[in-house]
Amino acid sequence: MTLPKFEYFAPESLEEAQQLLLNKAEGAHLLAGGTDLLVKMNHGLLKPASLIALKHIKGLEEITFDPKNGLKIGATALLANVAAHPDILEHYPAVAAAARETANVQIRNMGTVAGNLCNAAPSADNAPTLLAMNAEVLISGAKGERRLPLDQFFKGPGANALDSDEILSAILVPAPDSDSGVSYQHISARGKVDISAVCVGVMVRMEGDICRDVRIFLGAVAPVPMRAVKTEATVLNQQLTEEIIEKAGIAALDESQPITDVRSSADYRKKMVAVLTRRALTEARDRALNS
Amino acid sequence: MKHPIELKINGDTYSLAVDPWRTLNEVLREDLNLTGTKLGCGSGDCGACTVLVNGRSVSSCLTLALEVQGKEIQTVEGLAPSGSELHPIQEAFVETGAIQCGFCTSGMEMSAAYILSQNSSPTEQEIREGLSGHLCRCTGYIQIVEAVSEAANKMKQS
Numbered sequence: 001m002t003l004p005k006f007e008y009f010a011p012e013s014l015e016e017a018q019q020l021l022l023n024k025a026e027g028a029h030l031l032a033g034g035t036d037l038l039v040k041m042n043h044g045l046l047k048p049a050s051l052i053a054l055k056h057i058k059g060l061e062e063i064t065f066d067p068k069n070g071l072k073i074g075a076t077a078l079l080a081n082v083a084a085h086p087d088i089l090e091h092y093p094a095v096a097a098a099a100r101e102t103a104n105v106q107i108r109n110m111g112t113v114a115g116n117l118c119n120a121a122p123s124a125d126n127a128p129t130l131l132a133m134n135a136e137v138l139i140s141g142a143k144g145e146r147r148l149p150l151d152q153f154f155k156g157p158g159a160n161a162l163d164s165d166e167i168l169s170a171i172l173v174p175a176p177d178s179d180s181g182v183s184y185q186h187i188s189a190r191g192k193v194d195i196s197a198v199c200v201g202v203m204v205r206m207e208g209d210i211c212r213d214v215r216i217f218l219g220a221v222a223p224v225p226m227r228a229v230k231t232e233a234t235v236l237n238q239q240l241t242e243e244i245i246e247k248a249g250i251a252a253l254d255e256s257q258p259i260t261d262v263r264s265s266a267d268y269r270k271k272m273v274a275v276l277t278r279r280a281l282t283e284a285r286d287r288a289l290n291s
Numbered sequence: 292m293k294h295p296i297e298l299k300i301n302g303d304t305y306s307l308a309v310d311p312w313r314t315l316n317e318v319l320r321e322d323l324n325l326t327g328t329k330l331g332c333g334s335g336d337c338g339a340c341t342v343l344v345n346g347r348s349v350s351s352c353l354t355l356a357l358e359v360q361g362k363e364i365q366t367v368e369g370l371a372p373s374g375s376e377l378h379p380i381q382e383a384f385v386e387t388g389a390i391q392c393g394f395c396t397s398g399m400e401m402s403a404a405y406i407l408s409q410n411s412s413p414t415e416q417e418i419r420e421g422l423s424g425h426l427c428r429c430t431g432y433i434q435i436v437e438a439v440s441e442a443a444n445k446m447k448q449s
Binding site for chain 2: 002003004005006007008010031034035038039042043051053055080103104105106107109110190192193194
């Protein structure tokens with residue numbers, strides 16, 4: 001188990017990283033935590049000529065929150081630090097939960113939330129919640145900086161919207177409305193450490209017991225984390241009763257498009273989509289009502 | 292091209308030149324003969340290669356040696372530096388029968404050290420969660436969980 005050979009660069013600024021990325025063109029790959037990248041390289045799936053490490057860029061690991069502008073998670077913020085950050089635990093409990101439920105202790109001490117998104121696995125644990133919360137990504141490239149809604153970021157299994165000169169520098173999550181609630185739910189064979197067979201992120205905004213706004217995203221049941229539009233329609237402007245939530249679960253089962261693979265059969269995934277959608281809607285509703 | 296680096300391991304500083312593609316695990320085992328750290332799956336699933344970097348548990352098989360220069364690295368050899376007296380975690384592993392073939396042990400012990408550095412009185416559930424990134428192919432998990440709990444007791448008494 002030896003990694004293929006590569007050149008290594010450790011830029012100390014985003015500009016320097018940018019320049020290296022431009023100069024090295026197609027053969028370069030960005031390195032954050034390395035917990036996905038080095039595995040792919042070990043297995044011969046990727047053979048970059050050079051790696052550009054991002055962890056030496058000062059400030060890129062920062063997590064900041066303010067009640068007006070919301071949350072900013074820097075590209076090299078560790079999963080463990082996102083999971084334990086006091087502001088995230090208080091204002092974004094589902095974002096913290098998704099980070100805490102990703103992989104295992106060691107991987108969370110190395111890997112990043114941004115890396116989990118850039119890797120663009122359909123099963124990415126951190127995607128559904130951030131998508132449900134209308135997150136954006138901050139991207140810096142040769143032509144300057146741009147903001148992209150996260151729901152336009154995923155292009156297929158392993159494919160994202162970054163151009164070859166671009167770096168995802170931060171994840172931006174709006175401040176949650178006081179009458180909203182968010183939930184992350186997932187299921188996997190080992191329960192704790194392995195890749196999710198199905199994962200679901202839900203945000204609801206409640207007016208009394210009526211759901212006035214909703215975003216539901218399903219992971220690992222389509223080529224990218226998918227928005228469950230028909231499911232949302234079953235709950236929008238409805239009382240979130242057990243009966244409506246049951247209907248929403250069936251709608252999510254119907255519109256999901258899972259495949260059978262090593263982690264789960266398509267049939268099982270469909271059943272679990274219904275279960276997890278119900279659980280997520282229930283928790284999001286309860287959080288909204290108690291907020 | 293080899294890069295000159297300094298690695299601080301168990302309090303000692305090592306100066307060496309390493310190729311960028313070499314992992315911390317390879318450098319520990321092959322260059323420095325610190326073979327207490329094992330290599331299992333090579334993909335972050337089994338935990339056999341766990342070491343502490345700046346006090347946090349990481350998989351040394353997925354860590355480039357170049358990425359940890361200047362940081363404090365602790366391996367299982369650093370748990371009982373004198374070589375004569377065992378660390379309370381090691382004593383507890385021996386006493387509870389938490390070691391069968393031994394291949395997972397050094398990684399388990401490093402995660403035990405990490406768990407206890409964060410929380411001196413972990414519950415059984417917290418220990419299980421803390422060890423969830425480890426596999427023991429002898430399946431002696433119950434004794435390993437007991438060992439961590441017993442180590443917590445020993446470390447509070449000492």
